[in-house]
Every structure is written in structure tokens, then in C-alpha cells.
Amino acid sequence: MTDVTGFFYPRTASGAAALIPPPPWYYSGDLLTVEYRTDPTRVADLLPAPLEPAPEDPGAVALIWADWQSCSGSREELLDPVRSQYKEAFVVVRCAFRGVTYSRCVFIWVDKDFAIARGMHQGYPKKLGSIWQTRPHAFPHASPAIGPGGVFGATLAAADRRIAEAVVTLREPSETNGFVNAHKMAHHRIYPDIAGEGDAFAELVESGASEFAAGQAWRGDAELRLYDAPTEELSRLEVHEIIGGYHRQVGVVWNGGRTLARLAPGSA
């Protein structure tokens, strides 16, 4: 009998083929965030038991674009950057569990398979998408500056349909990068039963960065357009009021989380 290893699929004797290595995972990247308010009942529709709506401002939503470079502890992916760079757009709301307020990613699109696999582990509901955001650069010939008047665009498409577009014009330094994505994440990890009856495994987990460094956040005006698509429900979170747009460069380490509640029979 063979001992196979590897954090995730495929597992082999050496583990070399695994799609992702074990945490910790390291990230350097730029976040472009638009916060807005929608109908709180639309947010509540995305909060399964045992979660409850956040006690304050329960209709607040953050739509965040991220342009990442990431690696394992070996940092070997940085020299083969097709395995290191990826982009994502994700939708965060807040919720409450046992009196604690959490952030929660309700929709997310990425453009690499290793990012899908990491998301599966973390409970992010990932799909593939095409994600683009304007980059700052040292030379302004074809780039905005991170500073007053800097204009950043961002787009999201899935299944060949554009489903979100944002424009953020920076105005001033900000103490925060917004408040919606500021808590630990509360996510469901689910595995449908192979026999087709409910989930073989389901749990609620919390996790957050084990290390976090951030540059000066900038705040500004934001426009946000959401488009209908037959396979997406992002546009149900209609934009009622823009709270603000933000830009921030960050460095992050993620190193696991903990189970808050086991939810399925086989998960006891």
C-alpha cells in the first residue's frame, strides 16, 4: 500500500504534481474596491443558516478587483510566473454568527486553476472569469498614478459576457480600504454527496490573513455598472448608493483557519 502525499489533487508518492502546495500562501497585489449599498434582503438571500444578517448596515457590499502575484513558501512559483500571477474579482458582504460580525465572499471569479483550488479549500465559491484592472506605473504615458486624480478602471466577464464594470477616481488618502471586507471571513465548505442526497460534508469556517501589510489607502469617487447574465446573480445586488472607491497595495499571508460549525451528517 502506498502513502500518497500532496495537499490537494492529484496526490502522488512525491506530491510534486499537486495543483497547490500546503499553506502558508503568500500574496503581493493591488486591490481596487467599490463599496455600495443594496437592498439588505438581497444580501440576506445569500446567507444560509446558521448565518444571520450583519446587525449594522446589512445591505453594504464590496466589489473588489485584485491583481495578484502569489507563491508558496518555496517562492519557486515566482520564477515561473504563469503559476504565480492571477487576477480576481469578488463580492463581499457581511454577516453575523453567534454575535460576531464576519465578512463573507458570496461570488468570486479568478483566471487560474491554482486559484480555484485554493478557493475551494478556503470556501470561496470560485468560477473562472476574465478580470482586468488598470495598473499604476512609474511612468504616466499609459498609466494613472496612485494619488489625487488617478483614474482606475476594472471589468469582469464570465462565460463571454461582461457582468461588471467600475471606474474609481482617487481623491484623498484614507484610513481604511473600506469596511465590508474588514472582518474575518465566514465561509461554507461543501462537498455534495456522491449518491446525490444533500452534502456529504459541510462546515462553516472562519479564516483571515495570518500576516497583513498595506500601503497608504486612497479613497475616491466610484461608478459601478452590473449586467445581467443567465448564469450569474451579481446584478441582483443592485447598486442603490455608492459608498466609495478605494485603492490599496497589500502583502498578505494566508495560513489556514478554523471550523466554526459542522453542518452535514457526514461532517459530525
Added chain:
Amino acid sequence: MTDVTGFFYPRTASGAAALIPPPPWYYSGDLLTVEYRTDPTRVADLLPAPLEPAPEDPGAVALIWADWQSCSGSREELLDPVRSQYKEAFVVVRCAFRGVTYSRCVFIWVDKDFAIARGMHQGYPKKLGSIWQTRPHAFPHASPAIGPGGVFGATLAAADRRIAEAVVTLREPSETNGFVNAHKMAHHRIYPDIAGEGDAFAELVESGASEFAAGQAWRGDAELRLYDAPTEELSRLEVHEIIGGYHRQVGVVWNGGRTLARLAPGSA
């Protein structure tokens, strides 16, 4: 508290955004198969407990390219074929569990996210890849015929490296499409623990087609080249002896499977 629905991520009140619908799943496609023998210990290296090597011809391997169109029971994906068509290449070996011989997919690459998600459910260890195989067509101007002398090529790349190439020249009708992928599949379904210690959930499942229709299989000569890559272990299954090449068109329904053994503490 909200009841969310959806077979897989993301789950919402309506389930419309779920990356995949519940089974049954329907497939029409062309299979190009190369069967060969490798060192049986290399196959055994890929068989974790409680699996054992197949009692006969334990070094037999099938490398299969598939060009699929697929849909749910609604068939709606067929009218939005970006959600219906995908290609895959997968490596199948045989193994034994409690005296029964099973097929087992040890490596697989696909080119769509819905295929990754379906594979996760079925226990296929899917990654994204770039997969191509020659298509037969009614007109020979730029296509082979399915018949004597028809030549089909196939290639597989992942992370911008080509890792396999095959050429199959059909010679004669065949009773089978090979023998390696002819059993029910025995797969591990795994979910690493969020706290980082082993698996939160792990089980061995069996599944197979609930319906299967197939055209005339053709057999012929095959060439197969496997290339090293730092993130892949396919080339460890070195080609010692070619058994044969096959082409067959099939229609398949997949509708779940059953648990053979629960393997992790949280899976009891």
C-alpha cells in the same frame, strides 16, 4: 434564515448562479485513446490505501483525449455552447478494492471551469490544460476519416509546457475501446482540513456511466511521447510498450455513484 440552493458553489436562494447543476449530466463526444504498459511500481505509487494494484497487467495505462459537448437535463447549455463544449485528457490505470477491479483516473486536465467542478464532485483530480485532438469530418479536405488509414493527432499542455503528444493511425474495427478504462471508476474525494491537519473529509467512491452508447470502435497503431515538467508526474509513467490506439464516438449519462469507504475522521 435563508434556504440556499445550488448543487455546487455559489449557493443562492434560486440556485441560478451555481457553477454546475445537479446530475444527471449528459455527454456526446469523441475519445482518442492510447493504451500502453509502464513499470507497474510507478502505477502502484499512485494507488493510496485502501487500493491495491490490479491483479492482472498492473502496469497498463490508458491516456485518453476527449472532445466533449455536455449539458444538464434542461439542455440549455447546448444553446450557449461556451458552457457546453470542453476538451480533456486523462490518464487511467486499474486497481483493486476488496477483490474488485476498478479503473482510476490518476491525472486529468480540462479547459473549462464547469468541468473542474464536476470533476471535484466525481473525484477526478482536475487541473486546467490546453488539450487538442484531430477531428473527423464529413469532408476530407482537412480532416481524417474514421476508418482504415485515418490519422489522428492529440496534444496536451499545462502551465505553458507541452507534456504529451500522440498519433493514432486507425487500421481496423475493434470490439473494444481498450480495457484499462473499462471498469467502474474508484476515486478518492478529499477535502483538506481548514486547520491544516490532514483531511477534514475523505472517502473512496465508485461511479460509472448510468447510460452509455457507443459507435464502432476502431483500433490502430499509436505513437506516444511524454515530456517532463516540474509540476507534472505524467512522464514518470514511461512508455515501455504500446498496446494500441483507439477511436470511438460515445454518448454518456453520469448520475452519481456510491461511497465505498469513509477514510477521514470527520467522514465517519
Added chain:
Amino acid sequence: MTDVTGFFYPRTASGAAALIPPPPWYYSGDLLTVEYRTDPTRVADLLPAPLEPAPEDPGAVALIWADWQSCSGSREELLDPVRSQYKEAFVVVRCAFRGVTYSRCVFIWVDKDFAIARGMHQGYPKKLGSIWQTRPHAFPHASPAIGPGGVFGATLAAADRRIAEAVVTLREPSETNGFVNAHKMAHHRIYPDIAGEGDAFAELVESGASEFAAGQAWRGDAELRLYDAPTEELSRLEVHEIIGGYHRQVGVVWNGGRTLARLAPGSA
């Protein structure tokens, strides 16, 4: 001094690196066509001198999806099908030159670089796009049949926006695959001046298939939806009246054309 060779970029001593080989070029593929009528002035807007509107039915348009396998005379691309298979969607109108009616491609999107280069040579105004069309297959589990009641969908996206969708339901055999794309093509081949004043080279050419074989054409009902996009003008060709939908499998050889008129100073 070196003699370099190669039909197109890059040219080298051996010609091996050229993006495309010299014609003849060979094609096997499936065409899904929707013909409709739009405002004839919108068609005329796309006909530069010395072309004139077609004398009859000048507002007729064909939007054609094609799923191709293609190769050079060596047929070597068929064994490396990433260099052989591509999809395209193209918009054809008719026009007149010196009393002869021609077809003319006014917009076209493809998904491979070799197809862009071939189009440049032929005067097709190619961009990259994401093109999908339902495939027929021997097994109906996830495929329509080419015959009465067969339903085929097709979509087109560019720059992450969906710009066209069609559904064709086949009803009966047809003598033709439509009439709009039934003439020789009259295309402009242009090369803007490097100094920025007009064209360094411009000519009007005609070309068509040097060999053409086709299966039974099928005719049926069609739906067509065109969507606005800031970088596209397809939706200006609004759908006023659907003429019909068609499906046909074809084999084609293309082997050059001839100059109808030289149009720029440097082209005399």
C-alpha cells in the same frame, strides 16, 4: 546578403518559423448561417469606393459561424491540431464592382493567430474573438442532429463582451446555404503608410474557393440578437427581418485571387 523565405512573418533562411505557409490552404468545417435584412444604408456605409451597393436586396446580411479544421498541403498541422482548429464568426454583405455582384466580409472574428494572418492576406478585417457554435454528433445525449428539429446555438464575444447570439432550428433540406455569401469575395487589402499619411498600399481584390464540396444544406427558423459594444459596429446592422437559418458541412480549398484595382499611390 541573405535570401529569406517564408510566406508571411517572420521570414527566415528556411521559412520554418513563418506564421502561415503559402496557399493553397485546406478547410473542413461546419457553417451555421443566419441571413436577415437590415437598413440598406447601413450596408452602404460599409462599402468604400470603388464599390457600390448590390443592385438587388442591398440590405441583405449573412452572419456566419464556422467551426474549422484547416491545414497546408503538407497536412502536418492536422497532427498538431492547436495549429489546425479554429472558430470564426463573420458578417457578409453584397456589393457591386463594374457591374459584377460580389460578397464582402465587413466584420470577422477568429480565435487563432494563423487565422488572423491568413485573413490579412485575403483582405478579411480580422480581430480576435470568442466564438462558439453547437456541434452535431453521432450521439444525441448532448448534441442536436443535422435534420428536422435540430437546434443549434451560436455566440460571439470580443473584448469580454458578448456581441451576437443566434439560435437556428432546422426544418428541411435546402438547395442553398443562403445567397449573401454565394459570390466571389471583393475585399480591400490595405497597409497604412508608416509616415502616417493615408495608405502605403491599397487594392481591391477578388477571391473565392478554388475547390468547394458541400453536404446537404438544411434550412430553418432563426433568432438573432446583436448587442452594442464600444469597439464594435455589428449592432448598427440591425435585424429588420430574418430571412432564414442554415447549416451545412463543407470542404474548401483557397488558393489566391486577383487584383481588381490598385487604389493607393504606392500601389500603382
Added chain:
Amino acid sequence: MTDVTGFFYPRTASGAAALIPPPPWYYSGDLLTVEYRTDPTRVADLLPAPLEPAPEDPGAVALIWADWQSCSGSREELLDPVRSQYKEAFVVVRCAFRGVTYSRCVFIWVDKDFAIARGMHQGYPKKLGSIWQTRPHAFPHASPAIGPGGVFGATLAAADRRIAEAVVTLREPSETNGFVNAHKMAHHRIYPDIAGEGDAFAELVESGASEFAAGQAWRGDAELRLYDAPTEELSRLEVHEIIGGYHRQVGVVWNGGRTLARLAPGSA
């Protein structure tokens, strides 16, 4: 008769659909360069008449990766960055024409269609490829710094085969970003005849940046691996001696060039 407009295909009444706008074109980006020496006869093989080998160091080659954001004078592409960002890898040698030394791009791969079209205009022999290079970032969690010890990787693939890989370790500030790509470019612009006999149009042009701004260049050690591929000739420029590796951030404007010599009958 209609006046159509648009710098390049497709031309329409408004010009809105043109794949690229007229110059000037604006760029902000990062260049990662490896300079090395190969057999000078292999360079000469890539220099068609009327070009001659450079008088000094004729075997010098620069392989350059570039991570670009680009736009037209309207800057509108920056807010829809799928139309603004692209990556490229290109191979530059030097040559002489009428006693003047020029740089010349002999192979180039990009990942967007607008970049192909711009290259066609400029005489760059562009193909599609998959190009990746490590990005510097303000936070070191998953990024190198631009400075001593900063390690940058870069890879190039085309047609699903990896054809080049580099690793550059920065050591010290440098006065230059290398010398091979330091001259104006001398490129052939070619258009094969539609009737299949030679070129309908061919000319030798020179062009360079109309504006150029650059940050501190850094120099360091470099590794470079070139791989054979049936459709590429980059590996013929074998690495005999590494000259050095460089990193530099630049801002560039390109605004046309001038004809040095008309070379084909139809180009007189």
C-alpha cells in the same frame, strides 16, 4: 460612394470598429532583458537584403520581455484594460543599412490582437504567444524588489510549447538597459501578392520612440534557456555567451517612422 475611415481593419463610416486607432500610441511598462552572443552567421541568416550584419559584435542578441499598459491619445483604453494591457517577448539583433547601425526585431510574440495589428504596421513579425514575467511590487510577500538581489523570471510559450525561459538576478545600477535594442528599428513591411507571386508590397522602414522616459536601469546575472519547437527558430540563436540581464521601467510614445527603401514592384 462611401468614405470609410479607421486606421486599420475594419474600416467603417465612423471608424469606431477599427482594431487600432492611428498613432501616436502610448506605453508604460517593465522591460526584462537578457543579452547574449550567438553565432553571427545565425544572425546574418535573419537579415534579408538590403540589410547587412552590424559591423561590431554582429552575434549579439537581446531577448526582451515586456509587460505593457498602452493606449491611444484618448486614453479610453485605460478604463477598459482588456484593451490596454498586454505582454510580449521579442528578439532583437543589430544590422546595418547604408552605413547606419539599426536594431531589428526578428521574432516577437504578443497576447492581444491590437498588439498584432500595431506590429503589422510597424513591421514587427508578430505571433500570439503566452508570455509571463515576474512583477516587482511594493510588498515583498510574493514579489522581488527592483534592486540588488531582486530575482525575476520570465517565460515564453507558443502553440502550447515553452520556447524560452530566463532568470535575471539584479546586482547593481546600470547606465544602460543593454546595447542591442538601443538603435532605431529597421523593419521590413511586407504584403504577399494575392495572386501568389512574391510580394505585392514590400519596404524597409525605420522607426523609434518619439518620446522615451526611463527609470534607473539595473544590471545583473542572467540564465537563459531556449527550447526547440517545430514552428519556431528562436533556438537556432543558441546561447554562446551571456552578456547580462537588465530590468528597467519605461514610458514610451510611438508615432510613425519613415520609409528607407521600397523593395517590391508594386511598391515603387
